[in-house]
Amino acid sequence: xxSVTQMEGxxxxxxxxxxxxxxxxxxxxxxxxxxxxxYPGEGLQLLLKATKADDKGSNKGFEATYRKETTSFHLEKxxxxxxxxAVYFCASQGAQKLVFGQGTRLTINP
Amino acid sequence: xxGVTQTPKFQVLKTGQSMTLQCAQDMNHNSMYWYRxxxxxxxxxxxxxxSEGTTDKGEVPNGYNVSRLNKREFSLRLESxxxxxxSVYFCASSEIWLRxxxxxxxxxxxxxxx
Numbered sequence: 605x606x607s608v609t610q611m612e613g614x615x616x617x618x619x620x621x622x623x624x625x626x627x628x629x630x631x632x633x634x635x636x637x638x639x640x641x642x643y644p645g646e647g648l649q650l651l652l653k654a655t656k657a658d659d660k661g662s663n664k665g666f667e668a669t670y671r672k673e674t675t676s677f678h679l680e681k682x683x684x685x686x687x688x689x690a691v692y693f694c695a696s697q698g699a700q701k702l703v704f705g706q707g708t709r710l711t712i713n714p
Numbered sequence: 715x716x717g718v719t720q721t722p723k724f725q726v727l728k729t730g731q732s733m734t735l736q737c738a739q740d741m742n743h744n745s746m747y748w749y750r751x752x753x754x755x756x757x758x759x760x761x762x763x764x765s766e767g768t769t770d771k772g773e774v775p776n777g778y779n780v781s782r783l784n785k786r787e788f789s790l791r792l793e794s795x796x797x798x799x800x801s802v803y804f805c806a807s808s809e810i811w812l813r814x815x816x817x818x819x820x821x822x823x824x825x826x827x828x
Contacts, residue, residue: 608756636814647718647804647819648757655814693756697813701772702747704756 737805
């Protein structure tokens, strides 16, 4: 079945640092890939997604590129802000169900 | 639009008690889902409803039942709560049951079973 493996957290950075959160997946066929973000005390919300190989999803300065050759969908941001502190989930969806990684807690210090 | 709403926000139960978690969406979505979130494990699908009138098991259905009451509402019932069901429960919805569709999540219900 499908599975998603995320970079272990927690991750702590200073404001304006470069961010990478690694995500790799295993799947039969070509799944759609997502990054969801969960701010403290809230539900998950979609950050970005890509539905086919080489697609790049982007939103709020975050980017991730669907890499079929390395089965990866790493999340990047060039300059993080304190307001980016949250838990980030990578997810994969094959024919049906959405499968989540374990989540990466990100803390940005001023 | 309120999006996806869940009640209650927080609940404490004793082992063996029953309760129903309520979920409603006002986006006219066809598909609805129940997940549980446990530390270090991401979200796991409990049950889903691809369309009104249908429900199916997800990854961790044991100990739960669901009802798709109408297009808007999808409830999750614990008949006899166990400490292993202590978790945060999220309801979600999507326009249709299709690869690539965005799911929209409620704020969650935190459940503690003693």
